[in-house]
Amino acid sequence: MERGSFSTRLGFILVSAGCAIGLGNVWRFPYITGLYGGASFVLVYLVFLAILGLPIMVAEFAVGRASVRSVAMSFDALEPKGTKWHLYKYGAIAGNLILMMFYTTITGWMLYYIYRMATGGFVGLDAAGVGAVFTDLLASPGVMAFCMAVTVLLCGGVCYLGVQRGVERVTKWMMICLLLLMIALAINSVLLPGSGEGLRYYLFPDFGRLMEHGVQEVVFAAMGQAFFTLSLGIGALAIFGSYIGKSKRLTGEAIWVIVLDTFVALMAGLIIFPACFSYGVSPASGPNLLFVALPNVFNHMPLGRLWGSLFFLFMMFASMSTVIAVFENLICCFLELIRRDRKIIIRWGIPTIMLLSMPCILGFNAWSGFTPFGPGSGVLDLEDFFVSNNLLPLGSLVYLLFCMSRYGWGWDAFTREADTGRGMAFPKWARFYATWILPLIVLIIFVNGYYALFFK
Numbered sequence: 001m002e003r004g005s006f007s008t009r010l011g012f013i014l015v016s017a018g019c020a021i022g023l024g025n026v027w028r029f030p031y032i033t034g035l036y037g038g039a040s041f042v043l044v045y046l047v048f049l050a051i052l053g054l055p056i057m058v059a060e061f062a063v064g065r066a067s068v069r070s071v072a073m074s075f076d077a078l079e080p081k082g083t084k085w086h087l088y089k090y091g092a093i094a095g096n097l098i099l100m101m102f103y104t105t106i107t108g109w110m111l112y113y114i115y116r117m118a119t120g121g122f123v124g125l126d127a128a129g130v131g132a133v134f135t136d137l138l139a140s141p142g143v144m145a146f147c148m149a150v151t152v153l154l155c156g157g158v159c160y161l162g163v164q165r166g167v168e169r170v171t172k173w174m175m176i177c178l179l180l181l182m183i184a185l186a187i188n189s190v191l192l193p194g195s196g197e198g199l200r201y202y203l204f205p206d207f208g209r210l211m212e213h214g215v216q217e218v219v220f221a222a223m224g225q226a227f228f229t230l231s232l233g234i235g236a237l238a239i240f241g242s243y244i245g246k247s248k249r250l251t252g253e254a255i256w257v258i259v260l261d262t263f264v265a266l267m268a269g270l271i272i273f274p275a276c277f278s279y280g281v282s283p284a285s286g287p288n289l290l291f292v293a294l295p296n297v298f299n300h301m302p303l304g305r306l307w308g309s310l311f312f313l314f315m316m317f318a319s320m321s322t323v324i325a326v327f328e329n330l331i332c333c334f335l336e337l338i339r340r341d342r343k344i345i346i347r348w349g350i351p352t353i354m355l356l357s358m359p360c361i362l363g364f365n366a367w368s369g370f371t372p373f374g375p376g377s378g379v380l381d382l383e384d385f386f387v388s389n390n391l392l393p394l395g396s397l398v399y400l401l402f403c404m405s406r407y408g409w410g411w412d413a414f415t416r417e418a419d420t421g422r423g424m425a426f427p428k429w430a431r432f433y434a435t436w437i438l439p440l441i442v443l444i445i446f447v448n449g450y451y452a453l454f455f456k
Contacts (some may be wrong), residue, residue, distance in 0.1 A: 009248060011168040014175045016240045016257045025229055025265040026318045027290050028456070030272045032225055034283030036218050037209025038201040038273070044210075044218060047418075048226035052441065055434045056232045056396045058253040058426055059204050059403040060419050064241025065250065066409075066417040071235025072333035074242070078409050085408055089333075095234035095391035096330050100353050102383045103323050104155075105348030106362045107149030109291065110316035112137060117308040122295050130299065134291045138364040141166030146234060156350040157325045159331055160343060163243060167328050172407045175260075181314040182267040188307055191275040202269050206425065211361075220448050227445055229390055230261060231322065233395025239329045244320035260286070264318065269313065275301070327353070337359065342403045389449035397442045404435040411435070 033041050067074035072093065075086040116122060122130060137143060158166045189195060210218050231237065237257075240251070272294065276283045279300050281293045298308030327349070334345050363370060363379025372382045402408035411431055418426045 001221065005043055007246070009253075011172055011405055012240060012244045013163075013253065013256045013260070014166055015171045015325065016237055016253075017410045018171045018175050023328065025261060026268045026315055029225060029229065029265040030269050030283075030371070031289040032221060033202070033269055034273070034276075034289060037206065038212055038283070039203050040205040040207045041218060041222060042202070042269070042298050043205055044222040046262070048223045049229070052223065052226050052438070053232065053258055053428065054229045054251075054254055055236060055438055056251050056399060057230060057257065059414065060232065060235070060238040061254060062212050062252045062414055063246060063399065063401065063409070065246070068242050070239045070242065070329060070332035074235070074238060078168070078413075080404075080408070083407065085118035085398070085402055090092045091391055091398075092233075092235045092395055093330070093333050095395060096326050096333070097356065098238060099231075099236075099387050099393070100323065100326055100330070100409055101356045102360045103326070103448070104148045104353060104357045104378050105380070106445050107316060107323055108139065108149045108317040110142055110319055111147045111150060111293075113291065113312040114145065114309055114316060117298065117305060117312055120305060122299055123305065125299065127296050130290045131288075132286075133295070141361050143367050144262070144361045145286050145354075145358065145362075148361060149354050149411055151320070151323065152350055152353050152357070155327050156346055156353070158324050160346045162342075163324070163328070166322060169171070171321055171324060174321055178264070178314055178317040178321075181310055181317070182264065183273065185268055185307065185311055185314065186270045189271050190272060192278040192301070194278040195274030198274035198283070201277065201283065202228075202273040203394075207271040208266075209268055222380060223445050224388075224449065226380035227392060227396070227442075229265065230258070231326075231392070233392045233397075233399060234329075234387075235333075235395075236275050236326050236329050238371045238399075239332050240325075242332075246420045248421040249423035249425055250418045250421075252424045255424070277311045285318065297410060349430070385453070389446070389453065392443050393446040393449070397439055397446075401443065404431070404439075 001253045002177060018213050029045075033045075046351070063074050063078065064070075067077040067413075072089050074088075079085040098370045105112060117134060122133065125133070156172045160166065190199065191206055244253075272289070273283055275281075276289075276293065283289070294311070295308065298304035298311070301307060329346055331342060331349065334340075335342055335351070339343075359367070359379045360383060367379060371377050372379075373385070403414040404411055415426055
């Protein structure tokens with residue numbers, strides 16, 4: 001049974017950051033920031049990112065490194081005899097599979113938009129015409145299925161090359177290109193005429209805007225985004241913990257991953273908001289900000305076809321990095337469970353992921369009559385609900401309780417693993433917070449997700 005490892009610490013940090021960086025950063029973060037008033041929301045979000053994301057990420061890394069297993073077998077290796085923590089493996093594997101079922105489709109949209117932008121498919125279109133491009137895409141299951149299949153083949157091919165030659169090497173280069181693209185795009189946006197208003201909206205807090213939406217709503221939105229953006233709770237980060245040595249303490253490594261993840265999210269806003277204000281596009285356009293509002297911006301921008309193509313290339317790199325990471329996690333899970341050759345699992349996994357992705361695609365056309373949460377909802381919303389509202393918070397709760405409780409792995413074993421090596425130790429004063437307060441916050445996020453969806 002082949003097991004991979006990272007060749008360098010930088011590889012671990014960049015690949016782990018690539019897992020965390022995804023649609024939560026470059027799609028969801030900008031439009032939620034736009035909806036909730038800009039800079040004041042960003043400040044609240046950053047606070048919750050630190051107090052929510054960091055301890056849970058360290059817990060995932062520690063479980064992965066100590067067990068040298070994926071989530072399929074990590075709890076089996078570490079749990080006290082007679083306990084049932086290992087049963088969570090089924091929820092975690094389900095979470096990774098469902099995430100792939102809609103992430104591959106949305107990544108395919110990015111691929112399609114690169115093609116349309118690069119070939120001049122938006123040139124000369126008015127706002128209604130740009131909107132019609134996205135509407136026509138959703139109504140075309142064949143086009144979406146082709147783009148999804150290309151995405152799965154590319155990401156599966158990277159994993160097929162192995163951990164070092166494929167996942168680590170390709171993701172490192174993708175992350176470097178992503179960061180360079182972001183810097184170039186951000187400079188271009190900041191230099192646009194009239195961008196100053198967008199910079200003020202994004203960088204200078206106005207708590208009056210926050211009050212317009214209500215403090216409670218903004219706080220829960222910030223908590224949910226901080227939680228969602230790191231893909232915590234389904235073992236997608238724990239697998240990379242299992243690939244590293246014990247030379248560095250895990251708290252410092254987690255901080256580096258969160259810093260990179262946050263940098264990408266903040267830079268995405270720096271690209272989008274100055275451009276929106278420069279061309280009179282509302283930053284509160286919601287989920288359509290990326291696929292409808294921004295192509296209108298690029299249509300009016302000097303060299304807009306080039307900048308638009310680079311922007312959607314950056315978006316595709318961001319989302320593909322997550323697809324590769326989750327694919328790698330699933331490969332390791334099934335490798336440990338069925339003990340077959342890695343490449344055989346990938347050869348079966350690629351068509352399986354393609355097949356499982358089809359309901360999301362059909363939900364926008366042939367199955368559009370299926371509206372699980374009322375008019376306007378569809379299969380993608382249901383899949384996202386299972387992951388974002390259930391498996392991410394509940395999975396994070398499992399990792400927290402397992403690492404902090406004497407009925408699980410326990411605080412002493414957790415901190416001994418987290419603090420092995422050189423660097424920043426996990427703070428001892430955080431024990432009460434991580435044991436009692438943080439699980440309560442996670443439960444509140446879980447309950448509020450249901451309340452916001454079904455009772456508001």
